[in-house]
Structure formats: C-alpha cells, structure tokens
Amino acid sequence: MPLVPITDAMYLWGESGTGPSHVVALQIFQTPDDAEPALLDELYDRMTDVTQLKPAFRRRPHRSVWTAGQFEWAQDDHVDLTLHVRRRGLPRPGRIRELLEYVSDFHQTPLPRDRPLWEARLVEGLDDGRFALLTKMHHSLFDGVNMGRHLLGGLSADPSARACTAPWITTDAETPRPTRRSIGPTQLITDTISAAGRITRSAPALASAGADMFGPARETPAPFSAPPSMFNVRVSAARRFAGDAWSKQRLRDVAERTGTTSNDVAVAMCSGALRTYLVEQQALPDRSLVAMVPIAFDPYSRSAGEGNAWAAVLCDLATDEPDPGARLDRIHASTSRSKTMMSRLDQVSATAVSALAMGGAILNVLPGVPDPVRPPFNLIISSVPAVPERLYLDGCELTDNYPVSVVVDGQALNITMVSYAAEIAFGISGCRRSVPHLQRLLVHLDDALSALESVPA
Structure with missing residues (x-):
C-alpha cells in the first residue's frame, strides 16, 4: 500500500473536529420537461453501483506500527455505497435558503476514517423542481482542479445523452488511472536525492x-x-x-x-x-x-x-x-x-x-x-x-x-x-x-x- 505523500498527508494530520479538511461541491440540476417520474430513482441506482466505483474512491487512510505512524492508502474492496450516497429531502418550502442551510450542516460534519473519505447526498424538494447533488471529498484525495475533473467528467454537453455518471462512477470511455506507485524506503531515498538535485x-x-x-x-x-x-x-x-x-x-x-x-x-x-x-x-x-x-x-x-x-x-x-x-x-x-x-x-x-x-x-x-x-x-x-x-446529467x-x-x-x-x-x-x-x-x-x-x-x- 502506498504511503500518503506529504502534500496530501498534511490534510490528514491537520484535521480537527472543528476544522475538517474536506470540500463540498454543490451542483444543482434542472430536470427536462419530459422527465420520467422515476428519473431520480434511476440516477440513484446508478450512483450506488459499486461495480463501477473508481479506484480513487476506494481509498481510506491507515497507519500502524509497520508504517512508523505514517499514513498509507488502504484499498477498500468492500465499499458499501449506501453509506456513502444517500437521498435527502429539503424541508418546506424548499427554497435555496433551505438548501444552503443543509449544505452548511453537511459541510461541518467530518468524514469518518474507517471508510473511503467521501460522501454524497442526492437532495430533492426544491420548490422550482430542481434537485441537487452534494459531493464531499477529502482534500487528501484530490486538489481543487482534480476534484473539478471528477465532478464534471461524467456529464455531457449533449442534452440528449444518457448513461451519464456521478463523480465517483467510471464512464464507458474512461480508463481508470492507476493509483500512485508504492513508495518504499529505497524509492523514497532516490526521490529525495532527485528532488534535492532539482532544487540545487x-x-x-x-x-x-x-x-x-x-x-x-x-x-x-x-x-x-x-x-x-x-x-x-x-x-x-x-x-x-x-x-x-x-x-x-x-x-x-x-x-x-x-x-x-x-x-x-x-x-x-x-x-x-x-x-x-x-x-x-x-x-x-x-x-x-x-x-x-x-x-x-x-x-x-x-x-x-x-x-x-x-x-x-x-x-x-x-x-x-x-x-x-x-x-x-x-x-x-x-x-x-x-x-x-x-x-x-x-x-x-x-x-x-x-x-x-x-x-x-x-x-x-x-x-x-x-x-x-x-x-x-x-x-x-x-x-x-x-x-x-x-453540461447535462441524463438530460438534466x-x-x-x-x-x-x-x-x-x-x-x-x-x-x-x-x-x-x-x-x-x-x-x-x-x-x-x-x-x-x-x-x-x-x-x-x-x-x-x-x-x-x-x-x-
């Protein structure tokens, strides 16, 4: 299992109960006029298909005496997506105000470290017929640019396209990128010498x-x-x-x-x-x-x-x-x-x-x-x-x-x-x-x- 690079691990070491190190993306979608009543049910079913989960969204932090107290990434092969992705309804009257209050509450809750460091909420009940997708991702997993690529990569510029995907689900055209290489003691020394040479x-x-x-x-x-x-x-x-x-x-x-x-x-x-x-x-x-x-x-x-x-x-x-x-x-x-x-x-x-x-x-x-x-x-x-x-999510x-x-x-x-x-x-x-x-x-x-x-x- 690869050690977490220092540029990522700092978000794990610096996290506290009052200062969680995650980012939430708020995406609001407008359903098309001809949307089927079961549209959100179908979207949620695809969002919880664990067989299509990207490798990066299976990682959770782990440390032990064998890692000298340092964090490493463990690959979770038994992810329960119903714990990560849940449906929620806004209280009436379902204004943007109620949505932003929910976003604030969702944002303040730290991610549990016994499973991969991300969660999502499919939020219904906006008074104008729209729905929202809230995706919470730990900063140790991705920087802002990479988060944006995952958030938008499964959407389409074609409103007639179907089988679009949520940020954590692989697309048909996507080849999952390998996780970062494992960093052992020898490689760590080699990388340090190389970095020192570049700095010199x-x-x-x-x-x-x-x-x-x-x-x-x-x-x-x-x-x-x-x-x-x-x-x-x-x-x-x-x-x-x-x-x-x-x-x-x-x-x-x-x-x-x-x-x-x-x-x-x-x-x-x-x-x-x-x-x-x-x-x-x-x-x-x-x-x-x-x-x-x-x-x-x-x-x-x-x-x-x-x-x-x-x-x-x-x-x-x-x-x-x-x-x-x-x-x-x-x-x-x-x-x-x-x-x-x-x-x-x-x-x-x-x-x-x-x-x-x-x-x-x-x-x-x-x-x-x-x-x-x-x-x-x-x-x-x-x-x-x-x-x-x-961009569109199945026409939304x-x-x-x-x-x-x-x-x-x-x-x-x-x-x-x-x-x-x-x-x-x-x-x-x-x-x-x-x-x-x-x-x-x-x-x-x-x-x-x-x-x-x-x-x-």
Missing part, C-alpha cells in the same frame, strides 16, 4: 524568488506581513455557506478596459467586498489584507487524477485603498509579479517556495501549536477552471456549480471561484460564529463589480 539546479531562481518575497524591493507580500484580522481566529465547528454567480463577460470587459486579467478582476471583487464587509463590522485593519492564492501545476488537463499538485503565492488585496481602480492596479501588480516568479521555477522548487509563502499556516492547525503573533495570510482565495459549455441541465471549501483554525473565511459555462461562481465558506452575516459578502461582491465597471480606462 534551481538555486539561482530560488534565490531570486526569495528576494521577491523578502527583499526591500519586493512587490509581493512577505509571509507573516498580513495584519491580524477577524478572520484569523480559532473556529467553531458550525459553518455557513453563501454563493452566487456573475457573467464572465462582465469581468472580461473590465479586464480589457483596464489592461488587467479576468482573474485580477475577480480578486478585486473579493477585495472590494471584504473591505466593505470589514467596514460594516468596524474591523477593517489599517494595512491591507493578504490572500494566499493557490496555483495549479496542470490546470487545463481534462484527465482526472489524484492527490495535490499546486503552488501557493501571496497577493496584496489592497483593502487599505478606497479607490477601486487603484485596488485593481495593485492586485494586478502583485499577481503579475507572483506569476513571473513561479514561471522560473520547476515543480519541486515551486513547492519549496510555497512552503515559505504559507508560513506557519500548516503548523497553526496542528494541536498544541500556539497561534502566531501575526497570521501568515488572512484568507485563501482560489480559482478553479471548469468548462466553457453547459447543470444550472449551478458551487464550491464549498475548507475552513480551519486561523482561517475562518474561504472564497473559492469556479468558472462554468458563461458564468463565474463565488462560493463563500466561513465559521458561523467568527464571520457573522457572511451572506452580506454576496451583495458587496455585486457592488464591487459595479464599481470596477465604472473605473475609467
């Missing part, structure tokens, strides 16, 4: 990256340069989630007029919304908030893989700047510098730089480790690419696709964006106690985009 060859680029992060002329925030904020506290187990989507064309128009990128505009929306929210809470720091922004090493591949492969950079959110145009300029300068820095590094070196960027965030979630005087960053803002076309249109991401001690708020069809969806996850009235951030996101649309060229 990248030493000049690493030195330049260090100057970018810590030098006096740096244009990106240094680790632990973020101000203390209301988001950097110990969290409770209770969660709240809110989400909405905006036209990608609106963001592109702003980007083209200002000479920035759509991603810069999305981050600037978050910055403007956070600034307004913190002013409302009388908690705006004098210095700018700093976001950790994950960057996938292979964001555009359509092949669904396993594990985590991403780098981390820090972004100046310019929340101390009242002018939306000036905020966007600072964000663009910060992200551009980070992209240039990462483009000079190989994957191993980028991972080393990411460890510096993340500072003590990983240690902060471990039991017994004291809180740092300053947070390594204030929150995570991530973006996951998806697909440009509308995927109308909404929202990410519900990780909230841990020291990071009480998380914003994750997913691009789908002509829209970009913002999923906001937070500690229910530490981030009051979290849903107000949706209003502020809309106001922030309108403000950016008014910025002159």
Whole structure:
C-alpha cells in the first residue's frame, strides 16, 4: 500500500473536529420537461453501483506500527455505497435558503476514517423542481482542479445523452488511472536525492524568488506581513455557506478596459467586498489584507487524477485603498509579479517556495501549536477552471456549480471561484460564529463589480 505523500498527508494530520479538511461541491440540476417520474430513482441506482466505483474512491487512510505512524492508502474492496450516497429531502418550502442551510450542516460534519473519505447526498424538494447533488471529498484525495475533473467528467454537453455518471462512477470511455506507485524506503531515498538535485539546479531562481518575497524591493507580500484580522481566529465547528454567480463577460470587459486579467478582476471583487464587509463590522485593519492564492501545476488537463499538485503565492488585496481602480492596479501588480516568479521555477522548487509563502499556516492547525503573533495570510482565495459549455446529467441541465471549501483554525473565511459555462461562481465558506452575516459578502461582491465597471480606462 502506498504511503500518503506529504502534500496530501498534511490534510490528514491537520484535521480537527472543528476544522475538517474536506470540500463540498454543490451542483444543482434542472430536470427536462419530459422527465420520467422515476428519473431520480434511476440516477440513484446508478450512483450506488459499486461495480463501477473508481479506484480513487476506494481509498481510506491507515497507519500502524509497520508504517512508523505514517499514513498509507488502504484499498477498500468492500465499499458499501449506501453509506456513502444517500437521498435527502429539503424541508418546506424548499427554497435555496433551505438548501444552503443543509449544505452548511453537511459541510461541518467530518468524514469518518474507517471508510473511503467521501460522501454524497442526492437532495430533492426544491420548490422550482430542481434537485441537487452534494459531493464531499477529502482534500487528501484530490486538489481543487482534480476534484473539478471528477465532478464534471461524467456529464455531457449533449442534452440528449444518457448513461451519464456521478463523480465517483467510471464512464464507458474512461480508463481508470492507476493509483500512485508504492513508495518504499529505497524509492523514497532516490526521490529525495532527485528532488534535492532539482532544487540545487534551481538555486539561482530560488534565490531570486526569495528576494521577491523578502527583499526591500519586493512587490509581493512577505509571509507573516498580513495584519491580524477577524478572520484569523480559532473556529467553531458550525459553518455557513453563501454563493452566487456573475457573467464572465462582465469581468472580461473590465479586464480589457483596464489592461488587467479576468482573474485580477475577480480578486478585486473579493477585495472590494471584504473591505466593505470589514467596514460594516468596524474591523477593517489599517494595512491591507493578504490572500494566499493557490496555483495549479496542470490546470487545463481534462484527465482526472489524484492527490495535490499546486503552488501557493501571496497577493496584496489592497483593502487599505478606497479607490477601486487603484485596488485593481495593485492586485494586478502583485499577481503579475507572483506569476513571473513561479514561471522560473520547476515543480519541486515551486513547492519549496510555497512552503515559505504559507508560513506557519500548516503548523497553526496542528494541536498544541500556539497561534502566531501575526497570521501568515488572512484568507485563501482560489480559482478553479471548469468548462466553457453547459453540461447535462441524463438530460438534466447543470444550472449551478458551487464550491464549498475548507475552513480551519486561523482561517475562518474561504472564497473559492469556479468558472462554468458563461458564468463565474463565488462560493463563500466561513465559521458561523467568527464571520457573522457572511451572506452580506454576496451583495458587496455585486457592488464591487459595479464599481470596477465604472473605473475609467
């Protein structure tokens, strides 16, 4: 059985009862007008066909004296899918409000470790006739990009296509990818020497990256340069989630007029919304908030893989700047510098730089480790690419696709964006106690985009 790589195992070691390390995907589907009454029954039957379960969804963590206390992946050959996939009905009146309350409750419950680390709920009872699929996956299994590939890989752009599949079920055209190779002591030594060699060859680029992060002329925030904020506290187990989507064309128009990128505009929306929210809470720091922004090493591949492969950079959110145009300029300068820095590094070196960027965030979630005087960053803002076309599950249109991401001690708020069809969806996850009235951030996101649309060229 293969040992769990450190980039994946950190999500197992850092998990706690108040900070589970899983992500929930909220997908809402509209049934076609000619849908059969038994449509959801048939979908559920296929969702619980264990003979078609992907290998990656059979893995569960295990450790013993024989692994020296380290986690390894055990393959579960007797998965009971009725424990993993269940049907639920919303209470009346079945509004989106009731759905989001259910999502929040589902998100706050840790995954049991005596079986593979994922669960799903087929949720019925929405007042407009739609239904939802909630898929909870542990971050040790997949990063955000690979989660997205599994979530959408079984759907079709053809509304007449049938035999579409749930994220954990193999497709007819899919050849299951092998799990990661077993890592024994000899291979571990060989891999370590190889990684050390790559880092040595990248030493000049690493030195330049260090100057970018810590030098006096740096244009990106240094680790632990973020101000203390209301988001950097110990969290409770209770969660709240809110989400909405905006036209990608609106963001592109702003980007083209200002000479920035759509991603810069999305981050600037978050910055403007956070600034307004913190002013409302009388908690705006004098210095700018700093976001950790994950960057996938292979964001555009359509092949669904396993594990985590991403780098981390820090972004100046310019929340101390009242002018939306000036905020966007600072964000663009910060992200551009980070992209240039990462483009000079190989994957191993980028991972080393990411460890510096993340500072003590990983240690902060471990039991017994004291809180740092300053947070390594204030929150995570991530973006996951998806697909440009509308997708269908046996003729049911995927109308909404929202990410519900990780909230841990020291990071009480998380914003994750997913691009789908002509829209970009913002999923906001937070500690229910530490981030009051979290849903107000949706209003502020809309106001922030309108403000950016008014910025002159």
